[in-house]
Amino acid sequence: MFITFGCIAIFFALIVVILQLSGIRDRNFTEYAVGGRSFGANYQAMSFLNTWYPGAMFTAFGGMAASAGVISFYVLSYSLLTVVLMYLMARPVWVWGKTFDLRTQPDLLALRFDSRHIKTIAAVIGIISGIPWLVLGMQALGTLFQQMSLGALTFSDAVIVGVAVIALRQIWTVRMGMRGVVISDMAQGIVAYIGGGAILIGLIVWMIVSQGITFASLDAGKFAIPSIGSKEGPLYVFSLILTGTIGGWCWPYIFVRLFTADGVRSLKKSAAVAVPLSLTFGVALLVFGMLGSQVGGVGGEPNNVWFIVSREAGGLWLLGLAGVVVLAASMGHTDGNIQATGAQIANDLVGNYKTLDQAQLIVIAKLGMLGLTLLSAWLACLELPALFQLAVLAYQGIIQLAVPQFLGIFWRRGNKYGAIAGMTAGFAVAVVLELIYPGYLPWAYGLTSGAVALVVNLAIYVAAAYLVPQSREEEERVEKLFQMVERRSSITGDVVPDAPPQVA
Amino acid sequence: MSFAQKDRPASLPRWVAAWFIVDAIVALAPPLYWAFDGDRTLWLGVPAVVLYFIAVSTCIAASIVAAYFAEVRVEEAG
16 A cells, blocks of 8 residues: 555656756636637647646446446547547637637637627536536445555445545645646646556556457457447447547647647647557557456456556556556546536636626636635535436536537627527527437437537528528628638637737 | 538548548447447458448547548648
8 A cells, every 4th residue: 555655646746846847837827718829739749738638548448348238439539539629620710719819618609699698698507517526426436445545444435535636736726827737747647647658557467478368259249330230229328439530629629739739730730649659558558458358357346457456467566556547537527627617607607797807807716716616526426326316417418518509609690699599598408308319319219418519509590590580780790700721721820910909 | 502511611622531531330220230230240350330430440540540630731732
């Protein structure tokens, strides 16, 4: 236990030292919320990965690969396909963000649809939907600390330790804002995905060479994909990949990465840097999980495949490193979530109805982050039986932001009426369907509730775009927004000389 | 003006746009993954169904890297 907790303590101290040495002073709210739009491609890439892949990748998705097999690869398909969306969105989102000093996802929706209310609605959906995932992330640390204690801690005690550690880490997130998040993401990301990937590859080699485990050792069920005649339905995997791809950018803490870069070129380069890492890490993790299912003890606890195989292959030292890797991934995700939510509370809720100066915005964001940390830490220590269902429900709901977000960015037509009505109706349909048919809809060939609700949402948005007449001023305003992006047709497109007044 | 002409992201080469569409098709088209359901035929020592997912992922990753370098080349050529 001294070895495993020692590894965790050294890593935690290292991250704190890095943050302390960075000596960040936030001059204004843009600095605090989006790091002053100052990060290059490498920081952007690692920050995206560290927010995208939480520690649960090693437990939940590693466990899914061990228990269900090849279907777990859907996570890799959507994790890469979503970067294509990032590549396409990079220019318009960054140019509008820089020009109008946008700091959050609702800021962008408010700008595009010229609506104050859409900002509030999007912020409320984002904040409420994010809380169950934040709590789940904190609880997942319970698994980590129980493994690190070699079974000495009960699960509930381990959850309390995990929550205490991650809550302590938030002191630096609250103090340093986005710049602290991105700088620590670099260190955490290197440990989690480069270090973790190297360990995964080593463990795969160990299983093949030393244990004689190959794909031929696995039973046929591990190679099944829900298809025609399956229980889930033939469109189940399609639905998972589609909603995962477009849903990723609906989360405020992912979307805000588009505002932290120092230019369009950095964003696009970050995509090119991130995908090879994501591909290598994802393939290694999922192949590891599938092969790891044959290691003794994993069958009964597939979610612990990462810890069990690490300990089996490398003893306590490797188990300690495995714990460091999961903690590094968890920290990045939790920090990003809390930082983005705090910024939204200040910018999109309080600041949407009350004029605040820069210092007041920063103070409210910090108080929001502190409150959110305490609330989620408290919830994580409770026994909430419906928490996972709430989290799934939240996901099906938040992806309804995708319709106004993506069509608003790529299509000149579309207005606030369609955006608000479609998003609200889509959210309601998703919630009702998910409550009646949790998981997937048997009568819709396996589509998930969120996918069906997206169709309703899209129909309303498109209908309103054609049926609700727009004023000439509104048409001209939107046209100017799109022309602004087209004028900057180069990959750099970083300089914004004639910034119009802020609309949002 | 059509959506494709007017709203296509500026400076994205056509072949890159086509590759991105291929990415979406190979990742999402149900008949493709139905065809590999349960297929354990070994290709380079890897079952076909696993190789399908790895190939799709590699195709997507390669398209993004290629898109970036293509845009840089266009940019540098002025």
